[in-house]
Amino acid sequence: MLTQSLAVAILAAAAPALARPDAGYWKRAISSTLNEARTCGIYDAAPSVKAPKVNPWAQITNEDTVAVWDLLHAPESGLNLTDPAKAEAADNYVYFMDTLHTNKTAVLPYIDGEGAQPAKYARVVIFEGAKPEPVSQEYMVGPLPVGPATKIEKLDYIFNGEKRGAVPYNARYFDDKRSRLSEPLLISVMSEIADITEALFGGVYYGSSDNRTNMVAATPTPVSLDGSTAFRTIMFRYPGLASYLTPIDLYVILDITGLDASKYTLRGIVTNERFFPTVAEFRAAYDAGEIINEFPQTRDQEWALLKLREDMGVRDLEDRLAPQSIEIGGKRYKLDTENQYVEFMGWSFYMAFTRTLGLFFYDIKYKGERVLYELSLQEAAAQYAGFQPKAANTVYQDTYYSIGTYSATLLEGFDCPFGATMLNVSYPEGRGTEVHPQAVCLYEADSGYPVARHRTGASNDYGFSRLGSVKGSSLWARHIATIGNYDYMFNYGFHVDGSIEVEVRASGYLQSSPYYKNQSNFGPRIYEGTQGSYHDHVLTFKADFDILNTKNSLQVTDLFVKNQSQPWFPELGTFEQMELHAHNMKEEQMFNWAPNNQAMYAVVSEETNKWGEKRGYRIVPGKSNIHLSIHDSPFSKKQSTLLKSNLAVTRVHDTEPYGNSWQNIHLSYAPQQDFAKFFDGESVENEDIALWFNLGMHHFTRSEDVPVTLFSEAVSNIVFAPQNFNERAQEGDLRNRRWIIAKGGEEGGLEYEDHGIEMPTCRIELEEPATKVLPIVKL
Ligand SMILES: *[C@@H]1O[C@H](CO)[C@@H](O)[C@H](O)[C@H]1NC(C)=O
Ligand SMILES: *[C@@H]1O[C@H](CO)[C@@H](O)[C@H](O)[C@H]1NC(C)=O
Ligand SMILES: *[C@@H]1O[C@H](CO)[C@@H](O)[C@H](O)[C@H]1NC(C)=O
Ligand SMILES: *[C@@H]1O[C@H](CO)[C@@H](O)[C@H](O)[C@H]1NC(C)=O
Ligand SMILES: *[C@@H]1O[C@H](CO)[C@@H](O)[C@H](O)[C@H]1NC(C)=O
Ligand SMILES: *[C@@H]1O[C@H](CO)[C@@H](O)[C@H](O)[C@H]1NC(C)=O
Ligand SMILES: [Cu+2]
Secondary structure, three states: OOOOOEEEEOOOOOOOOOOOOOHHHHHHHHHHHHHOOOEOOOOOOOOEOOOOOOOOOOOOOHHHHHHHHHHHHOHHHOOOEOOOOOOOOOOEEEEEEEEOOOOHHHHHHHHHOOOOOOOEEEEEEEEEOOOOOOEEEEEEEEEEOOOOOOEEEEOOOOOOOOOOOEEEHHHOOOOHHHHHHHHHHHHHHHHHOHHHHHHHHOOOOOOOOOOOOOOEEEOOOOOOOOOOOOEEEEEEEOOOOOHHHOEEEEEEEEEOOOOOHHHOEEEEEEEOOEEEOOHHHHHHHHHOOOOOOOOOOOOOOHHHOOOOOHHHOOOOOOOOOOOOOOOOOOOOEEEEOOOOEEEEOOEEEEEEEEOOOEEEEEEEEEOOEEEEEEEEEEEEEEEEOOOOHHHHHOEEEHHHHOHHHHEOOOOEOOOEOOOOEEEEEEEEOOOOEEEEEEEEEEEEEEOOOOOEEEEEOOOOOOOEEEEEEEOOEEEEEEEEEEEOOEEEEEEEEEEOOOOEEEEEEEEEOOOOEEOOOOOHHHOOEEEOOEEOOOEEEEEEEEEEEOOOOOOEEEEEEEEEEEEEOOOOOHHHOOEEEEEEEEEEOOEOEEEOOOHHHOEEEEEEEEEEOOOOOEEEEEEEEOOOOOOOOOOOOOOOOHHHHHHOOOEEEEEOOOOOOOOOOOOHHHOOOOOOOOHHHHOOOOEOOOEOEEEEEEEEEEEOOOHHHOOOEOOOOOEEEEEEEEEOOOOOOOOOOOOOEEEEEEEOOOOOOEEEEOOOOOOOOOEEEEOOOOOOOOOOEEO
């Protein structure tokens, strides 16, 4: 095993500038440095704890996955299933299995009382191509483990579209089997024009498995708008590790409605910003010299790899190890790995994982009182802009690709701090389970600023000057889903002051476009033949707040400007001043942040704190809190409603666990899950409510997106902070603080209070596991 020891002796660091500690303090610190050979123990496992209850949201087990698979494939099920590895589009086969969410109404009596542990169910998607009316159909299978009581039922109740759990064939996931059906037509078109593509782009396409093919064909979404017809837009790129940055100015659009490939037709070819409905017209234009490749793409992709470039020179002192965030006093959070349960500085929560949506948080409590029942990602979308079919027509909703399946190994020391707790994730895959080792990390990190500080009392006024400063830190849970070109980093922070932060960052390759001279209104040129296509990223989250209990309201405090006059300054007449007007929202609704943030939103309980104020959590807007810019595009209509406002508040129902459905992307006009239908006039006052919020960014692309987008700028976040939830700020019980009294006058000197928490006097020994990327394991 490769281990490298980076030993760093830490001496007591410089004391605060204002006040130097007394001599005794220094003596204690230095002598213990010299005498103790203790290491800081940053690799020690987090102390263990036993979760109060068995995690009722946990993933289904491998045994259950296998048993469900066998149950479905037994002839008695009547499902007439074919092995997915051998199936074609016109067969019935299992597309995926996942853990069905557990109903909140079943969980609450269990976690809050003596209720029985709710039964687990599998969620199964079966592509039923062999049905007279071919569909994708969702099923629920349970209760688990499989036994006499286990039933296979259609899973309809979580969808509000007309066909509920069924998705018409044209709108179902465009998998390898669907792709194969239209491949002969694509090959025939591309073979017919192979002489032209070779001459223009130095590239030909005879099918993905033909050894002459030297271009990659990719199909973005959507491929259908309502499930009645289907089309396939094919874009071409040079193959390689950085294929996304070497697109080619050639697009083929096929009409591919239904399962009978003999009826598929060519809609047309696009290049040079011109549309050719037939091969003949395309050829005629080429023969007339009207089609050129003015900005050829490079086949060499070295320039686009995320690795050191010696030709960019060296920065002074950059050969030294960069600062690291390490848990130098030992881990301060406790973990129940089996139940995915965490306790940290008054916080406690459970985690769960699904293949569709990734990491979930449940039962988030602060000092034993519930703040959130659930915090989860619901969608990660992007819509592009441009004047060519790829950029102009592409909308991604990444739940379509099963976001959880793209969360993989994190690199310790780089993706996460050295010594972070690394957790595996697992999800059903085929007749088994796929394990992605070290795909979630948990760590406490320095906030980079104190939670609070103040210096009070000039020496001569109150005798002495006093300085108080409290250490700021947070526990973070992080995972990164690399969905095709993009790496989305999801960060969930639990701060010691009782606030919670949700942050998402994006890196990875742009889905770029070939460079077009007159399309600068869609983004800049970023390489010889490459243009960065403008796009919006919108990531929807659900925060099911239960402040103390399920009876909550969404309180709006408007900052109101009013003309008034002041009797003690009559000569000033009337002039403006600010007032707060608070009210509760009455009905479910979608809404936006107020201009200039002149409204504060908070989820409040009817219960009051010591001062008679309603206990709640405020929703603090953060960086780049955008919504989708487009409201009326055929590609992002009713399946994108949830992307179109900053915020929304709804009543919580067992039938509305998800804001979107994973196959909605192909159902713009006839969604399987219509978020708009959530808003049916129900009261949100003193009820069980959920807040939906969007994070994201307007991705104004730039040459600094090469080779990959920078996490530092591509970031969006939000904070939930206590609002009269407590009777005072949550810092008074933190011992990681200093209280220093600087005595003035003749006697001088310092009183220095450290509450027994001294500067570190241990040696840090870092193991060097940073180069290990663990393989995915199949059970
Ligand atoms: C079962 O599916 C196959 C295709 O995989 C089909 O040919 C056959 O007719 C189906 N059987 C029944 C009873 O539906
Ligand atoms: C490509 O495939 C053909 C037929 O499958 C084969 O005859 C030929 O040798 C292959 N060429 C190369 C360069 O591998
Ligand atoms: C994580 O997965 C690895 C396999 O890669 C396995 O050795 C390890 O025991 C797993 N850890 C846990 C906590 O399940
Ligand atoms: C760019 O120029 C071409 C050729 O002059 C024209 O056909 C096309 O419409 C222009 N594109 C845009 C987006 O203006
Ligand atoms: C206050 O009065 C001034 C002068 O009449 C007017 O211009 C201004 O708009 C008023 N402000 C508000 C908030 O009504
Ligand atoms: C969850 O609740 C819904 C609505 O009441 C119900 O239809 C469904 O069967 C429940 N699911 C489970 C797994 O019990
Ligand atoms: Cu982007």
